[in-house]
Amino acid sequence: MPMRSIHHRLFVAALVALAVTALPSCGGGSDSSGGGSSTVATFTPDTPTPPAASIVMLAGSSSGAAVNVRIAVTGVDDFLGAAFRVNYDANALFFNAMDDSGSLLRQGGVGNNNLFFEANQSSVVGQVIVTATRLDPTTAPGVDVGATADLVVLNFSARRAIAGGDAGGLLAFDASRDVQVCATPLTCASAVLTWSGGAVTAH
Amino acid sequence: MNRSRLAAAAAGVLVSAGASLAATTYFVATNGTDNDNCGTSPAPCRHIQFAIEKAVDGDTVRVRNGTYNECLLVSPSAGQLTVETDAFAQNGTANAVTLDGTGVCDTGPNAGPVVIIVDRSTIRGFKIQHGGDGGVWGFGAVAITNNTITLNSTPTFAGGLYAATGANILYADTKLQIKSNTIVSNTSVSDGGGAYVFAAGAGHPSVVEITDNIIRTNTAGPDPDLNNIFGTFGGGLTVLTGTDTSDDSSSVIITRNTIEGNTVNNPASGYGSYGGGVFLATGIYYGGYGTETISVGEVGDGNSVLTNTAGGYGGGISANVQPGLGGQHAIHVAGNSVSANTGGRGGGGIHGFVLAEDPDNNGTADLKIQDNAVTGNQALSLSNSDNLGGGGIFGELFCRKTPGDNITFEIERNTIQLNDASSLGGGASLFAYADDDPDGNGAIAPAGAKIVFRNNLVSQNEALDPGGPGTARGGGVWAAGRAFGDQAEATIDLDFLTVVGNHTDQGAGGIELEAYPEQDSNLTLGAVSIELTNSILANNDSFGAGGPIAPGGTVSVDIRYNDAFQNGGPTANWESNLGVTTGTNGNISVDPGLDSLFNPQLCSATIDAGDPAASVDDEPQPNGGIVNMGHLGGTSNATRTLPDATGDGVVDGIDVLRLAVAFGADALLTPLRYDAAVDFDADGKNDGTDLSYLASLYSRSCP
Numbered sequence: 002m003p004m005r006s007i008h009h010r011l012f013v014a015a016l017v018a019l020a021v022t023a024l025p026s027c028g029g030g031s032d033s034s035g036g037g038s039s040t041v042a043t044f045t046p047d048t049p050t051p052p053a054a055s056i057v058m059l060a061g062s063s064s065g066a067a068v069n070v071r072i073a074v075t076g077v078d079d080f081l082g083a084a085f086r087v088n089y090d091a092n093a094l095f096f097n098a099m100d101d102s103g104s105l106l107r108q109g110g111v112g113n114n115n116l117f118f119e120a121n122q123s124s125v126v127g128q129v130i131v132t133a134t135r136l137d138p139t140t141a142p143g144v145d146v147g148a149t150a151d152l153v154v155l156n157f158s159a160r161r162a163i164a165g166g167d168a169g170g171l172l173a174f175d176a177s178r179d180v181q182v183c184a185t186p187l188t189c190a191s192a193v194l195t196w197s198g199g200a201v202t203a204h
Numbered sequence: 205m206n207r208s209r210l211a212a213a214a215a216g217v218l219v220s221a222g223a224s225l226a227a228t229t230y231f232v233a234t235n236g237t238d239n240d241n242c243g244t245s246p247a248p249c250r251h252i253q254f255a256i257e258k259a260v261d262g263d264t265v266r267v268r269n270g271t272y273n274e275c276l277l278v279s280p281s282a283g284q285l286t287v288e289t290d291a292f293a294q295n296g297t298a299n300a301v302t303l304d305g306t307g308v309c310d311t312g313p314n315a316g317p318v319v320i321i322v323d324r325s326t327i328r329g330f331k332i333q334h335g336g337d338g339g340v341w342g343f344g345a346v347a348i349t350n351n352t353i354t355l356n357s358t359p360t361f362a363g364g365l366y367a368a369t370g371a372n373i374l375y376a377d378t379k380l381q382i383k384s385n386t387i388v389s390n391t392s393v394s395d396g397g398g399a400y401v402f403a404a405g406a407g408h409p410s411v412v413e414i415t416d417n418i419i420r421t422n423t424a425g426p427d428p429d430l431n432n433i434f435g436t437f438g439g440g441l442t443v444l445t446g447t448d449t450s451d452d453s454s455s456v457i458i459t460r461n462t463i464e465g466n467t468v469n470n471p472a473s474g475y476g477s478y479g480g481g482v483f484l485a486t487g488i489y490y491g492g493y494g495t496e497t498i499s500v501g502e503v504g505d506g507n508s509v510l511t512n513t514a515g516g517y518g519g520g521i522s523a524n525v526q527p528g529l530g531g532q533h534a535i536h537v538a539g540n541s542v543s544a545n546t547g548g549r550g551g552g553g554i555h556g557f558v559l560a561e562d563p564d565n566n567g568t569a570d571l572k573i574q575d576n577a578v579t580g581n582q583a584l585s586l587s588n589s590d591n592l593g594g595g596g597i598f599g600e601l602f603c604r605k606t607p608g609d610n611i612t613f614e615i616e617r618n619t620i621q622l623n624d625a626s627s628l629g630g631g632a633s634l635f636a637y638a639d640d641d642p643d644g645n646g647a648i649a650p651a652g653a654k655i656v657f658r659n660n661l662v663s664q665n666e667a668l669d670p671g672g673p674g675t676a677r678g679g680g681v682w683a684a685g686r687a688f689g690d691q692a693e694a695t696i697d698l699d700f701l702t703v704v705g706n707h708t709d710q711g712a713g714g715i716e717l718e719a720y721p722e723q724d725s726n727l728t729l730g731a732v733s734i735e736l737t738n739s740i741l742a743n744n745d746s747f748g749a750g751g752p753i754a755p756g757g758t759v760s761v762d763i764r765y766n767d768a769f770q771n772g773g774p775t776a777n778w779e780s781n782l783g784v785t786t787g788t789n790g791n792i793s794v795d796p797g798l799d800s801l802f803n804p805q806l807c808s809a810t811i812d813a814g815d816p817a818a819s820v821d822d823e824p825q826p827n828g829g830i831v832n833m834g835h836l837g838g839t840s841n842a843t844r845t846l847p848d849a850t851g852d853g854v855v856d857g858i859d860v861l862r863l864a865v866a867f868g869a870d871a872l873l874t875p876l877r878y879d880a881a882v883d884f885d886a887d888g889k890n891d892g893t894d895l896s897y898l899a900s901l902y903s904r905s906c907p
Contacts, residue, residue: 082864084857117860117895121903124854130903132857136895137868139877179858181865187877189865 040066040203042159044172048197051075051149055195056083056180058172059149066159067097068201070172072131072152074105077192079143079182082106082117082134083152085196086175091127093169094201096120097156099131105150106135115141118153128175129155138183159203170201227262230255231290234270252276252287252303259285266290267330271302275309275335279322287321292329298350298386302331305356310336317341317366318356323374327351339390342367345378345411352386361442362400363422364390369412369454370404370446379411386418387440394432395483396442397466398422403445405452405494412456414441419461425469425477425515432471437522438483439512440466443498446490447531453495458482459505463520467513470548476516476590478555480545481509483518486533487526487559487569495532498523503575506539509553512546517598518555519545519581525558527567527611534570542596543579549591550633551598552581552623558613560606560653561642568610573597578620587627587675593682594633595623595665601635601653603692604642608652617659617839623666627675628716629682630665630706632657636684640691641724648724654695657683661835663802666707667716678716679706679745686720687730687758694732700814701739702802702835703748711752712779713745714771717761719753731758738814739766740796740804740834746772750779765790765815767833790815796834803836804843807906810834811843825886826897846906847898849881854905859898866890 044060051057053076061069074080089096099120101107106116120131133153135141163170174196183189230243232255242249242258249255252274255265261283268290278287291300305318315336321327323344331352332339339356342348346367353364364387369380380403387398398419403412425436440463445454463481470477486496500521501507509520520542523535535556542553554576558569578596585591592598597620601613620631638651667676680703685694696717703714719732734753741748748771755761763784768777768791777793778784786793790813797808804810812828820831822838828845831838849859859882866879871888880886884894 082861084859084861086856117864117899119857119860119899119902123856123903124905130854130856132860132902134857134861134864136864138865139868177852177854177856177858179861181861183865 040159042066042068042201042203044068044070044199044201046199052195055197057197058199061154066203068157070155070157072155073149074146074152075149077146077182077194079184080146081138081143081181081183081189083180084132085178086123086128086130087155088173088175089127090169093160093163095158095160096129097158100154101133103151104133104153105144105146106133108144111135111141138187138189143183157201159201163201163203165202172201173198229264229266230259231266233268264288266293267301269300271304273304273306273308275305275316276319278319278325278327284324286326289329292350298329299331299352302333305334305336310334321346323372324378338362338364338366340365344369344372344374345380347381348385349381349383350385354388354390357391359393361392361395363392363397365399368402369410370406373408373410376408379413382414382417384416387422388420389422391423394427395424395437397424397468398440400442403443403454403456404490405447405454410454414458415460417461419463419466421465423467425471427471429471430473432473433475435475435516436468436471436477437479439468439480440482442483444489445486445496445498446492447494447496448491450493450530456498458500458507459502461507463507463509463512465511468515470515476549477514478517479522480512480514480519482521484535485524486535488528489526492529492531492533497534500537501540503539506541509540509542509545511544515548517547517549518551519547520553522555523571525569525571527560527569528562530566532568536572537576538574540576542576542581545581547583549585550583551594552583553578553596556599558601558611560611561604562606570612573615573618575617578618578623580622582624584626586669591627592633592635593625593628595625595630596620597632599634599655601655602637603651603653604639605649605651607650608654614656615660620660620662620665622664625667625676626669628667629678630667631662631680634683634696636694636696638687638692638694638730640689644725646725648689648691648726651692654697656697658699659835659839660701661802662701662703662706664705667709668707669709673709676709677711679708679713681715683715684718684720685732685734686722687732688722689724689726689730690728692730696734698736699738700835700837703739703744704742704802705744707745712747712750714741714748717749717751717753719759721758729758733760735762736766737764738818738831738833738837740810741766741771742769742796744771746776747779748777750782754781755783763791767792767794767796767810769793769795804832804834806843806846806904812845826884846904847884847901855898855901855903863890863894863898
């Protein structure tokens with residue numbers, strides 16, 4: 002099942018409970034239709050060396066059929082947050098969970114009250130809608146991101162064997178996306194960045 | 205026994221009584237002895253009445269377990285007296301003491317009630333049975349609580365309990381309380397099989413509370429009197445109000461009662477009967493000069509009215525308002541569960557009736573039927589001029605030479621489901637009648653009759669002749685206006701309805717509209733106006749709306765901003781003579797996207813598709829600035845608009861980001877950063893409530 006983790010100003014009990022209970026049960030690829038214990042999946046980024054002003058997918062750790070895909074930001078000043086969708090082949094891959102524990106947005110001790118993380122399946126099959134942002138730039142200003150840093154980590158599982166070049170392994174950012182940067186004095190605007198995905202292989 | 209004469213005598217005694225200095229409890233037991241010294245716990249009296257005679261103002265008579273073959277008069281030398289059972293006083297146990305009228309007050313010249321109780325006294329915890337003229341009579345501000353009143357009968361009215369306020373109330377700030385009794389299996393020849401309450405204001409305000417009682421399987425009628433031209437009223441409970449002057453007031457509150465399985469039969473004269481469960485009347489019946497209000501249920505505090513039967517109208521409840529003489533008269537029927545009742549001639553669940561004959565228009569009438577669940581009721585008999593159906597609700601309004609400005613008749617926010625009528629209006633039948641010349645002498649005066657039927661859910665009802673396809677019509681709603689003379693107008697206002705899945709023999713399965721402009725003695729035609737707006741009509745037999753009328757002349761039909769979908773086939777949403785063209789005047793034909801409770805889902809095309817001129821103020825934000833169609837439209841329960849600030853059809857992170865940058869902004873304090881598009885609750889702040897709503901629908905999209 003998909004999971005979502007929400008941290009924001011409102012401590013809505015139900016939502017917090019959902020986040021707390023969902024994390025351990027869904028993380029790490031619980032899909033019973035996964036590739037099986039003998040399957041080994043790996044992720045290969047399209048852009049292993051991210052340029053400045055970019056958001057790219059990079060390889061994270063992997064375990065059997067499950068693979069972590071880092072959503073990495075490089076060279077963006079005053080980065081408040083990003084919203085994007087990731088398209089994938091639902092016959093080949095399964096979205097398990099999002100991990101925001103190491104997010105660059107937590108730098109400087111910004112607490113959950115000023116953060117919002119959410120990842121959920123879209124009504125479009127094979128699409129996950131992701132949001133990772135700080136709230137209220139007057140109290141939680143944007144982050145100056147220099148070297149590559151992780152925004153969130155997405156965990157997928159391979160449903161079947163995926164050879165190199167198999168389109169079923171592709172992970173791509175959808176065209177519907179946004180990044181907000183908030184300069185001082187406070188002015189927020191969308192930033193035009195380079196976006197780059199990658200592909201999963203599984204054997 | 206003459207009830208009014210007896211009450212006056214008892215009250216006179218009461219006034220002369222002195223107040224006691226120290227309250228005394230007198231005990232009574234079946235093994236006691238009546239003597240001058242009886243009444244202590246170790247030496248109880250034998251008879252209850254003997255102890256009552258010893259008691260004075262403020263004392264208590266406590267009765268130990270057993271059966272007492274007595275008929276009591278609780279008034280006497282005592283001012284305020286409590287008569288209770290020992291078992292109830294000790295641990296709340298009821299029915300441990302039986303007051304039995306057998307052989308002493310059940311037949312013959314002594315036939316009367318088992319208990320008569322007067323102002324400010326209390327009787328509680330008894331089983332009271334076999335009275336020959338009812339079980340209990342209460343006069344004034346008495347408290348009748350926690351008793352079982354059963355197997356009593358009367359050759360007149362009030363089989364189980366009769367209570368009257370009026371001049372019997374001797375002190376201000378007191379009330380008649382009928383609470384937590386079980387009133388079961390009593391019979392009356394005429395009105396009030398279970399209980400009959402006359403709530404009259406005469407001097408002190410009359411306040412009556414009827415709460416938490418069980419009123420079950422009582423029977424009123426049949427009255428053998430062939431001269432009975434009025435009918436019989438109230439199988440379970442009859443309540444009438446009255447006021448002597450314009451300064452007087454009467455209020456009755458009826459809440460949390462279970463009123464089940466009662467019957468009122470038609471009199472032998474052939475006239476009707478009304479209110480199988482409950483009959484209510486206010487107006488000119490008794491004076492009616494002052495302010496009179498009856499509240500039957502409140503939201504969250506309603507009554508359960510089920511499986512009652514009326515030979516005539518209002519199987520569950522019959523509410524009648526007849527203004528005049530300058531008084532203010534209101535009946536509110538709200539928050540009740542009204543189910544599986546039967547009206548032999550109309551109004552299976554609820555019958556509402558207003559008759560205004562008041563050319564000066566001084567009096568007011570206010571009949572509201574709101575927030576009730578009306579389910580599984582049935583109206584029998586085939587249609588004729590007297591039988592206008594209404595399986596769930598039958599509302600009829602007559603204005604004769606009365607302008608109607610002070611007349612309110614509203615049926616709102618009800619759930620009307622699974623009701624049947626053998627004639628008209630499986631769910632509801634509405635009839636507005638206006639006559640500028642009711643005497644037929646040419647002396648006309650304006651008359652206006654308007655019924656508002658709004659925000660109701662009407663689903664799965666049937667107007668079917670049980671003998672096979674007949675004249676039954678209007679599966680969901682039958683609505684008709686009839687007006688005599690050019691100074692008369694009858695109006696039916698149908699607004700914000702969800703009418704789905706109803707069945708019919710003929711005409712429209714959803715809403716059958718009929719108009720009858722008639723000539724008065726001056727040969728001028730009356731006007732009939734019918735409005736149908738902001739409604740959803742779907743999956744009904746035959747037409748969504750139809751009827752043998754066409755706009756023109758003195759008939760006005762205004763149908764706008766409705767969604768009619770898959771009624772009787774793709775081309776049968778509107779009967780052609782109504783002149784409705786899908787795609788014009790805001791009328792659409794799309795799947796309304798209702799959920800299992802018939803509420804519009806988030807992506808319903810009926811969201812924000814109502815009349816742009818209608819007030820959207822009560823709909824929760826975000827409401828899109830335009831009301832929704834259907835029964836929740838325009839209300840605080842309306843389905844909210846998708847919090848899609850960017851308008852791309854998806855609630856996604858881009859919407860979140862828009863809120864993120866504005867988060868914490870205030871329209872007044874930080875207007876430059878404030879973003880109205882993500883202020884979903886329109887409170888002037890971009891804050892957590894907006895984020896919470898957005899998060900609750902995160903990733904949702906509408907096609």
